[in-house]
Amino acid sequence: MNPSVWLIGAGPGDPELLTIKAVRALGQADVVLVDDLVNPQVLDYCPQARLVYVGKRGGCRSTPQEFIQRLMLRYARQGLRVARLKGGDPCIFGRGGEEAQWLSDHGVACEIVNGITAGLAAATACGIPLTQRGMAQGVTLITAHSQDGATPDWTGLAQSGTTLVVYMGVAKLHDMSSQLLAAGMAPDTPVAMIERASLADQRECRSTLSGMTSDAAAFQLRSPAVLVIGDVAACHVLDRVDTPRPQAAEPLMRRSA
Numbered sequence: 001m002n003p004s005v006w007l008i009g010a011g012p013g014d015p016e017l018l019t020i021k022a023v024r025a026l027g028q029a030d031v032v033l034v035d036d037l038v039n040p041q042v043l044d045y046c047p048q049a050r051l052v053y054v055g056k057r058g059g060c061r062s063t064p065q066e067f068i069q070r071l072m073l074r075y076a077r078q079g080l081r082v083a084r085l086k087g088g089d090p091c092i093f094g095r096g097g098e099e100a101q102w103l104s105d106h107g108v109a110c111e112i113v114n115g116i117t118a119g120l121a122a123a124t125a126c127g128i129p130l131t132q133r134g135m136a137q138g139v140t141l142i143t144a145h146s147q148d149g150a151t152p153d154w155t156g157l158a159q160s161g162t163t164l165v166v167y168m169g170v171a172k173l174h175d176m177s178s179q180l181l182a183a184g185m186a187p188d189t190p191v192a193m194i195e196r197a198s199l200a201d202q203r204e205c206r207s208t209l210s211g212m213t214s215d216a217a218a219f220q221l222r223s224p225a226v227l228v229i230g231d232v233a234a235c236h237v238l239d240r241v242d243t244p245r246p247q248a249a250e251p252l253m254r255r256s257a
Contacts, residue, residue: 004076009089009115014198015041029083037087089117119165122197122226127238135231138162144169158183163230190233195225
């Protein structure tokens, strides 16, 4: 397959978590459309490319999705190799499926290059296994922010018996906690709130379902952050391992369309 467009997952932030395939695709790209949450250090792998910043971030002014899609189509039809670079994984709350379908409908070949999603990296960086025999036999990835304003089925999620990993939930902590408690989840259910996962300035706050709203306020939790809810959130399996995190990235000079 010789795609005109790659939809590439840049991972949670640490550039060492990029896949070899992502590095190879970035090295071949002529144009890279860069999301807000991509670590600037990742762009060292595409020094030859024109960078176009098309940030999309919850609660902030964002580049319209339709405009991003038209840009990809325009560059591809010019014969350029286009990389759409997203934080995490393109197909986990990254609109990768929508963009791949849209490109296909317009006759453009594309390839999805997976990245490590923030929910997995955040938990691992804090010594939390998302599944663990005797504690959690599954994991559910949820976004608290939806296009149509709909809320997740918290009752069903509370009764699922799986670890809940919540993306884009900082602004909805109170509602989330209230609805999970009302659905029967135990007040002392462990919760881990992880900010800027895998980066040098990563922070984590351990709490419980009933205390997470007040604890997050005291901690001054900010986006981007991931929440892990369930028994495994009390684990600290890496406590005895000194794992250095990457140094904070130096901002690169921005090149735009």
